[in-house]
Amino acid sequence: MQSSTSASSLWRPWTPITQQAASLRIVEARGNSVRDAEGNWYLDGISGVLNASCGHGHPRLTEAAIRQFERLVHYDPMVSSHDPAETLTSRLAELLPGELNETCLLNSGSEATEAAIRIALQYWRNIGAERDRVITFEAAYHGSTFLAQQLSGLPFTVSEWVSPFPIDRIPLPASPREMRTGESADALIALFATALEAGPPAAAVMVEPLLGLGGCVVLPAGFLTRLRHLCDRHGALLILDEVFCGFGRTGRMFGFEHDGITPDIVTLSKGISGGLLPLAAVTVTSPIKETFIQEPVIQGLRYGHTTGGHAVASAVANAVLDVMADEKLVENSAAQGAMLLADLRKLESSPLVTDVRGLGLVIAIETDSPESAAAIAEAAAAAGVMTRHERGVIRIAPPLTITTDETAEIIQKISSAVDVASARPPA
Numbered sequence: 366m367q368s369s370t371s372a373s374s375l376w377r378p379w380t381p382i383t384q385q386a387a388s389l390r391i392v393e394a395r396g397n398s399v400r401d402a403e404g405n406w407y408l409d410g411i412s413g414v415l416n417a418s419c420g421h422g423h424p425r426l427t428e429a430a431i432r433q434f435e436r437l438v439h440y441d442p443m444v445s446s447h448d449p450a451e452t453l454t455s456r457l458a459e460l461l462p463g464e465l466n467e468t469c470l471l472n473s474g475s476e477a478t479e480a481a482i483r484i485a486l487q488y489w490r491n492i493g494a495e496r497d498r499v500i501t502f503e504a505a506y507h508g509s510t511f512l513a514q515q516l517s518g519l520p521f522t523v524s525e526w527v528s529p530f531p532i533d534r535i536p537l538p539a540s541p542r543e544m545r546t547g548e549s550a551d552a553l554i555a556l557f558a559t560a561l562e563a564g565p566p567a568a569a570v571m572v573e574p575l576l577g578l579g580g581c582v583v584l585p586a587g588f589l590t591r592l593r594h595l596c597d598r599h600g601a602l603l604i605l606d607e608v609f610c611g612f613g614r615t616g617r618m619f620g621f622e623h624d625g626i627t628p629d630i631v632t633l634s635k636g637i638s639g640g641l642l643p644l645a646a647v648t649v650t651s652p653i654k655e656t657f658i659q660e661p662v663i664q665g666l667r668y669g670h671t672t673g674g675h676a677v678a679s680a681v682a683n684a685v686l687d688v689m690a691d692e693k694l695v696e697n698s699a700a701q702g703a704m705l706l707a708d709l710r711k712l713e714s715s716p717l718v719t720d721v722r723g724l725g726l727v728i729a730i731e732t733d734s735p736e737s738a739a740a741i742a743e744a745a746a747a748a749g750v751m752t753r754h755e756r757g758v759i760r761i762a763p764p765l766t767i768t769t770d771e772t773a774e775i776i777q778k779i780s781s782a783v784d785v786a787s788a789r790p791p792a
């Protein structure tokens with residue numbers, strides 16, 4: 366029996382049930398564009414779910430998947446390793462700085478968060494210390510499994526249940542726009558310092574290099590360097606969530622490269638497999654992994670999934686790294702992102718737009734209200750550009766393969782969309 370709220374049996378995550386029936390249906394995707402069931406093409410201004418970093422249907426990624434499908438689809442990761450996962454993890458060890466050499470492969474960003482926190486908490490047990498407090502941003506998003514959701518203070522992720530360990534959530538001391546000033550940087554670092562000094566010693570500080578779902582908030586330059594020093598002073602592990610920022614999204618291979626720091630643990634997903642197949646990774650330093658010999662039950666990681674490090678997904682991830690290098694996608698992300706930001710910043714003269722910010726190919730247009738953001742996004746879609754908006758902030762994050770002509774088209778269509786939304790009659 367079909368439900369009364371929808372003509373579909375598909376229950377999509379996060380979307381209000383009342384809005385599911387009237388929603389878009391994407392039926393095809395090619396290059397940097399997607400087509401809906403009515404035949405309308407859109408420039409993909411959101412890269413799928415920020416994961417189609419090499420565009421859609423890249424032939425080298427499809428070929429890598431087919432070749433691996435024909436050879437070995439997957440095998441029990443607890444019983445055997447396989448070549449694609451071995452290659453991928455050694456390439457990650459080369460790409461990541463310092464002693465970040467040990468990678469566990471998983472399926473989703475939330476699982477990577479889950480694993481990172483378990484590893485961090487278990488690490489302290491392994492070395493005989495009682496530390497389980499975790500410090501994060503209030504406007505963080507680290508995923509939607511029970512544990513990952515506890516690490517966010519965003520209104521839409523609020524949990525009805527208590528966390529299994531203490532969490533301190535740091536609010537932003539100023540508006541996202543003001544976070545670019547030196548005073549806000551000092552105020553922000555002071556909040557982390559107070560949290561680290563107060564209460565029992567912290568096990569870990571977990572942050573994103575840029576607060577993605579928390580409003581695309583660009584953190585002040587040098588913040589991660591100062592946070593690294595603070596963590597060192599207090600002996601807390603620094604976990605960087607690169608699920609949103611990693612693999613070139615911010616114009617560097619990893620977001621933390623803007624500050625040149627080395628975290629203790631890194632989580633990766635989204636762009637890692639170009640959106641073709643589910644894949645995620647948690648990478649830790651060799652000394653952290655070493656302590657797991659002391660783990661009381663299996664002398665290893667008490668965590669993993671049947672399809673973690675799936676052979677076909679891992680083969681695709683290796684091809685993603687090849688494509689990113691050959692097509693200079695990190696450099697393209699920085700160049701196209703700079704063009705988008707410079708031109709879209711002109712929209713700050715509109716009464717509807719309160720801030721335009723960004724880093725690499727993550728641009729946020731903050732508006733005066735959720736209604737304005739919805740009107741701009743609707744006009745942009747009608748003009749043929751797909752965007753996403755949350756709580757009054759429009760996010761633009763096209764594939765890293767976007768061309769200069771397509772970037773110019775996005776700028777022109779979004780600018781016209783702001784004009785269309787400005788001309789609408791008052792509600």
Ligand SMILES: Cc1ncc(COP(=O)(O)O)c(C=O)c1O
Pocket residue numbers: 472473474475476478506507508509573577578606607608609610634635
């Ligand atoms: C920074 C960050 N961490 C974790 C996640 C969760 O990833 P997933 O949706 O694959 O579970 C997301 C998803 O958007 C994210 O942006």
